[in-house]
Amino acid sequence: MQFQLHTTDTASAARAGTITTAHGVIETPIFMPVGTVGSVKGVSQQQLKDEVDAQIILGNTYHLYLRPGTGILEQAGGLHKFNGWDRPILTDSGGYQVFSLAANRKIKEEGVVFQSHIDGSRHLFTPENVMDTQRTIGADIIMAFDECPPYPSEYGYAKTSMELTHRWLARCVQHFNSTEPKYGYEQSLFPIVQGSTYKDLRRASAEFVAGMECDGNAIGGLSVGEPEEMMYEMCAHCCEFLPADKPRYLMGVGTPWNILENIALGIDMFDCVMPTRNGRNGMLFTTQGVINIRNKKWADDLSPIDQGLDCATSRFYTKAYLRHLFISSEILGLTIASIHNLAFYLHLVRQARQHILAGDYTTWKNSMIPILKQRL
Amino acid sequence: MQFQLHTTDTASAARAGTITTAHGVIETPIFMPVGTVGSVKGVSQQQLKDEVDAQIILGNTYHLYLRPGTGILEQAGGLHKFNGWDRPILTDSGGYQVFSLAANRKIKEEGVVFQSHIDGSRHLFTPENVMDTQRTIGADIIMAFDECPPYPSEYGYAKTSMELTHRWLARCVQHFNSTEPKYGYEQSLFPIVQGSTYKDLRRASAEFVAGMECDGNAIGGLSVGEPEEMMYEMCAHCCEFLPADKPRYLMGVGTPWNILENIALGIDMFDCVMPTRNGRNGMLFTTQGVINIRNKKWADDLSPIDQGLDCATSRFYTKAYLRHLFISSEILGLTIASIHNLAFYLHLVRQARQHILAGDYTTWKNSMIPILKQRL
Numbered sequence: 001m002q003f004q005l006h007t008t009d010t011a012s013a014a015r016a017g018t019i020t021t022a023h024g025v026i027e028t029p030i031f032m033p034v035g036t037v038g039s040v041k042g043v044s045q046q047q048l049k050d051e052v053d054a055q056i057i058l059g060n061t062y063h064l065y066l067r068p069g070t071g072i073l074e075q076a077g078g079l080h081k082f083n084g085w086d087r088p089i090l091t092d093s094g095g096y097q098v099f100s101l102a103a104n105r106k107i108k109e110e111g112v113v114f115q116s117h118i119d120g121s122r123h124l125f126t127p128e129n130v131m132d133t134q135r136t137i138g139a140d141i142i143m144a145f146d147e148c149p150p151y152p153s154e155y156g157y158a159k160t161s162m163e164l165t166h167r168w169l170a171r172c173v174q175h176f177n178s179t180e181p182k183y184g185y186e187q188s189l190f191p192i193v194q195g196s197t198y199k200d201l202r203r204a205s206a207e208f209v210a211g212m213e214c215d216g217n218a219i220g221g222l223s224v225g226e227p228e229e230m231m232y233e234m235c236a237h238c239c240e241f242l243p244a245d246k247p248r249y250l251m252g253v254g255t256p257w258n259i260l261e262n263i264a265l266g267i268d269m270f271d272c273v274m275p276t277r278n279g280r281n282g283m284l285f286t287t288q289g290v291i292n293i294r295n296k297k298w299a300d301d302l303s304p305i306d307q308g309l310d311c312a313t314s315r316f317y318t319k320a321y322l323r324h325l326f327i328s329s330e331i332l333g334l335t336i337a338s339i340h341n342l343a344f345y346l347h348l349v350r351q352a353r354q355h356i357l358a359g360d361y362t363t364w365k366n367s368m369i370p371i372l373k374q375r376l
Numbered sequence: 377m378q379f380q381l382h383t384t385d386t387a388s389a390a391r392a393g394t395i396t397t398a399h400g401v402i403e404t405p406i407f408m409p410v411g412t413v414g415s416v417k418g419v420s421q422q423q424l425k426d427e428v429d430a431q432i433i434l435g436n437t438y439h440l441y442l443r444p445g446t447g448i449l450e451q452a453g454g455l456h457k458f459n460g461w462d463r464p465i466l467t468d469s470g471g472y473q474v475f476s477l478a479a480n481r482k483i484k485e486e487g488v489v490f491q492s493h494i495d496g497s498r499h500l501f502t503p504e505n506v507m508d509t510q511r512t513i514g515a516d517i518i519m520a521f522d523e524c525p526p527y528p529s530e531y532g533y534a535k536t537s538m539e540l541t542h543r544w545l546a547r548c549v550q551h552f553n554s555t556e557p558k559y560g561y562e563q564s565l566f567p568i569v570q571g572s573t574y575k576d577l578r579r580a581s582a583e584f585v586a587g588m589e590c591d592g593n594a595i596g597g598l599s600v601g602e603p604e605e606m607m608y609e610m611c612a613h614c615c616e617f618l619p620a621d622k623p624r625y626l627m628g629v630g631t632p633w634n635i636l637e638n639i640a641l642g643i644d645m646f647d648c649v650m651p652t653r654n655g656r657n658g659m660l661f662t663t664q665g666v667i668n669i670r671n672k673k674w675a676d677d678l679s680p681i682d683q684g685l686d687c688a689t690s691r692f693y694t695k696a697y698l699r700h701l702f703i704s705s706e707i708l709g710l711t712i713a714s715i716h717n718l719a720f721y722l723h724l725v726r727q728a729r730q731h732i733l734a735g736d737y738t739t740w741k742n743s744m745i746p747i748l749k750q751r752l
Contacts, residue, residue, distance in 0.1 A: 038700065042707040046688070068700040072676050076696070082678075084692055300448050302458075312422070316460055320452070324414065324444040331418040334707060 001140070001188040001215045003247050011362035013239060013266035016353045019216075019247055021140040022185035023080065023088040026055045028247060028268040029352055031259065031345040032090060034276065037063045038083040041276050042331075042338040045084050051313050052342040056088040056140075058271045061133055062097030065123075066116050070136045078138025078183050090271075091139035092251070093130050093192075095146045096220075107147065107164070127171035131179065131189075138183050143218060144172040144191045151197065151225040158196035165194045166208050173212050188215035190249060193238050197226055202234055206241035216247040216269075223253045223272075232261055239266035256285050256348055256372045260365045263352050270349075275341035280334045282326045285344050289374035291319070293337065298323040305336070311343035348372075377516070377564040377591045379623050387738035389615060389642035392729045395592075395623055397516040398561035399456065399464040402431045404623060404644040405728055407635065407721040408466060410652065413439045414459040417652050418707075418714040421460050427689050428718040432464040432516075434647045437509055438473030441499075442492050446512045454514025454559050466647075467515035468627070469506050469568075471522045472596075483523065483540070503547035507555065507565075514559050519594065520548040520567045527573065527601040534572035541570045542584050549588050564591035566625060569614050573602055578610055582617035592623040592645075599629045599648075608637055615642035632661050632724055632748045636741045639728050646725075651717035656710045658702045661720050665750035667695070669713065674699040681712070687719035724748075 002020040009015070019026040033040045033048065035057045040048055048054045059079055064070075068082070076082035079089055095112075098105055102114035111126030127145045134142040146165040149158050169191050176189045191209045195201030209217050219238045222231045235250060242248055249269035250262050259270050275285065284291040287308030291298070301319040309315070317336055325333030355364040378396040385391070395402040409416045409424065411433045416424055424430045435455055440446075444458070452458035455465055471488075474481055478490035487502030503521045510518040522541040525534050545567050552565045567585045571577030585593050595614045598607045611626060618624050625645035626638050635646050651661065660667040663684030667674070677695040685691070693712055701709030731740040 037704045037706060038697070039704075039706045039708045042711075044689075044708060044711065045692070063704075067704050068675070068696070072696055072700075075676055076678055076694075082694075082700075083697055084694075299444070300451055302452055313420075316421070318452075318458075320444070320448055321414075321458055321460070324448075324458075328413045328415075328439075328443050330413060330415045331707060331710060332415045332420060335418075335420065335711065 007357050009356050009361040012264040014263045014356045014361045016356040021088045023140055029263045029349045030269055031349045032056050032058045032271040033342050034058045034273050036060045042335045051311050051339050053346050059091045061091045062094035065133050074136050088140040090141040091134050091137050093143040093145040096148050127168040128175040131175045135182050142187055142189045144169050146192045148221050149196050153196045162194045162201050162205050190216045190218045192218045192220040194221045199237050202237050206238045217242045218249040220251045235262055236265045257369045275345050276338045279337035279341040285341050289376045291376050293323050294326050305340050309347050313339045383733050385732050385737040388640040390639045390732045390737045392732040397464045399516055405639045405725045406645055407725045408432050408434045408647040409718050410434045410649045412436045418711045427687050427715050429722050435467045437467045438470035441509050450512050464516040466517040467510050467513050469519040469521040472524050503544040504551040507551045511558050518565045520545050522568045524597050525572050529572045538570045538577050538581050566592045566594045568594045568596040570597045575613050578613050582614045593618045594625040596627045611638055612641045633745045651721050652714045655713035655717040661717050665752045667752050669699050670702050681716050685723050689715045
C-alpha cells in the first residue's frame with residue numbers, strides 16, 4: 001500500500017492524498033460505506049459504484065466470521081469474490097462488535113471469549129486469530145484487535161485497557177508479519193490508538209502506535225457518546241503524534257459536520273453507519289441541510305431529493321414520492337434514502353478534497369457547516 | 377390504443393401481437409410486474425428498465441387512492457410523473473382489494489362502501505368514481521369496476537354477482553365515454569369477465585363483455601383457489617367468446633407454467649405478485665427450475681443465480697451470496713430475488729413470443745413446463 005500526500009491546508013491540518021491498494025486507488029479524504037455482513041444495507045454493488053461512487057467499503061470481521069463464515073469466504077477466494085465488490089475493502093477487527101453485540105464476553109490476556117448474538121455459540125478472538133480471519137476475508141486494509149472502552153471510563157480502567165490494547169497490538173503486528181496474504185495481493189495492517197478521553201493516554205497510545213511503523217494508523221474509542229468538542233480535542237491531540245506521511249483513519253465518525261471538522265484536524269479516512277441507518281429511518285443529509293422525509297411538509301414537494309448532487313437517484317426521485325414510499329413502508333424507500341445519503345457523504349469528501357487542493361478548505365468548511373446542520 | 381395481431385400458433389390458440397399505447401409499445405404475450413402503491417416492491421425504476429426490461433407495470437387503484445391519494449397524483453400530472461415510470465401503466469379497478477383488504481365492506485347497487493385497512497376511514501367506490509380515479513392516476517389501461525366472487529361460490533351467488541358486475545360495467549363504459557383524459561394522452565378501458573367456475577355464466581359474461589367493444593378484455597375471478605385444470609378450462613371457455621382482434625388479459629395469474637398454459641389458450645397479458653412476493657420469501661424461479669435459496673445446499677454454491685438469463689443481476693450474484701443475504705436478513709437479498717424473478721418472468725414471455733412467431737410454441741411449451749416445475 002502506498003500513501004501519497006499531495007497538499008496540506010495552510011489554515012488547518014486538512015490533507016489531500018492518494019492511497020494505492022491492490023484493488024485500486026482511494027482519493028483522500030474519503031468516507032467508507034459500511035457493508036456489515038458483506039452488503040451495504042439496501043444498496044447493490046452496481047449502485048455503490050454508479051450512484052454512490054464509493055471508492056472503498058468496510059466489512060465487519062465479527063459479522064463475517066459468524067455469517068457466512070470463513071470457510072465459504074476462503075472457498076470463494078475472499079470477500080471481494082464472494083460479494084462481487086472489486087474495489088478496496090477494509091475490515092475492522094471485530095473488537096468493537098464483540099463488546100457491543102456479543103453476550104457473556106470475557107476479556108483475558110489471551111483474547112476475548114464471547115457468545116454469538118445469533119445462536120449463543122462460544123468463540124475466542126485473539127490478536128492472532130483475528131489477523132488470520134482478516135487474511136481469509138482478504139481485506140486490503142486489516143485492523144488490529146483492540147479493546148474499545150466505553151464513555152465515560154475511569155482513568156484507571158482506560159489506562160489498563162489501553163495497555164492491553166498495546167500488548168495485543170504487538171502480537172497482531174508480529175503475527176501479521178509472520179503470515180502471508182492468501183490470495184496473492186498485498187494486505188496492510190492499521191493499528192488503533194485508544195486512551196479514552198485522557199490526553200496523556202491518547203499521546204502515549206499514539207506514540208506507541210506510531211512506533212509500529214504500519215502503513216496507516218487509526219483512532220478508535222471516539223464518537224462513543226462523548227461531547228463533540230471532546231472528540232475534536234482528542235482527535236487533534238492524536239493527530240499531533242501520528243506520522244504525517246501515513247493515512248489517518250478516525251473510526252465510526254460521524255455526521256457531515258463531524259467529518260468536515262475532523263478533516264481539518266488531519267484525518268484522511270472515515271466510516272459510519274449513519275448515512276445508511278439514519279437513511280432507513282427517513283433522515284436525509286442534503287446539500288441544503290437535514291430532512292426528515294416522513295414529515296407532512298414533503299407530501300406535495302415534487303422537487304428532486306437533492307438537485308445539488310451528481311447522483312442519478314437523488315435527481316430522479318422527488319421528495320413527495322420518497323415520502324410516499326416511507327409512509328407506505330415500501331422497501332424502495334430504504335434503498336433510495338441509503339443511496340442518496342451515501343452519495344451525499346461521498347460528494348462531501350470529494351468537495352472537501354477539491355477545496356484542500358484549491359487552498360481554501362477552512363473558509364469553505366466554515367461556510368458549509370451551518371448549511372449542513374440546518375433542519376429543513 | 378392499437379392492437380396488432382402478428383401470428384396465431386397452429387397447434388394452439390397462442391398469439392403474438394403488439395399493443396401500442398401513448399407511453400410506448402408492448403409486445404405480447406406480456407407479463408406486467410405489480411407496482412402496488414406506485415413502486416414494484418424492492419425494485420427501482422431504473423432496475424425495472426435495465427435489468428427486468430418491464431414493458432408495462434400495474435398499479436392498484438385501491439392503494440393509490442388511499443395513499444398517496446388522488447390530490448398529489450393530479451398535482452404531479454399523473455402516476456407516470458409521480459413515480460418516474462414513463463412506460464405504460466395499467467391500473468386495476470380497486471374492486472379486488474376492496475373485497476380482500478378493506479374492512480366492513482358493504483355491496484350496494486350504487487357501489488361499495490368500505491373502511492380503509494390503514495386508518496378505518498369510510499369510503500365509497502362506484503363505477504363512476506373509480507373511472508374518475510383512474511383518469512386521475514393517468515393509467516394507459518383502466519379496468520372496469522367489478523365484483524370478484526370467492527372460490528367456491530354457489531351458482532346463485534355467482535350469477536347475481538356477475539349480473540351486478542355487468543350493470544356496473546355498463547355504467548363504467550358510459551362514464552368513461554363521457555369523460556376526457558386529464559393529461560392529454562389516450563386511456564383505454566378494459567371490461568372484466570366474471571362468472572366464477574360456471575361455464576354458462578362465463579360464456580354469458582364473455583359475450584356481454586365482448587359486446588361493449590372496448591380496446592381489450594380481461595378475465596377476472598380465476599386463480600382464486602380453484603384447481604389449475606378448472607382455471608385452464610374456464611380461461612379457454614372465455615377466450616372462445618372474446619374477440620380475437622383485441623388483447624386478452626388474465627388477471628392475477630400465476631406460476632411460470634400457468635402463464636405458458638394460458639398463453640396456449642389465447643391470453644396476451646398477465647400480472648401477478650408471485651415473482652416479487654415469493655422472491656421476498658426466498659423462492660426463485662429460474663431457467664432450470666425452482667430454488668428455495670434459504671436451503672443449506674446453496675451455502676457454498678458459487679455459481680451465478682441464473683446464467684440462462686440476460687439479466688446482469690442474475691448473472692452477477694452467486695447463489696451462495698444471495699443465500700447469505702437471506703440468512704442474514706439483508707434488504708439487498710429481497711431486491712436481488714425480486715429483480716431476478718421479474719427478469720425471469722419477462723424472459724419467459726419473450727421466449728414464448730419468439731416460439732409463437734417461429735411456429736413451434738406448443739412443442740417448446742411442453743418441453744419447458746417439466747423443467748420450470750422441478751425443484752432444485
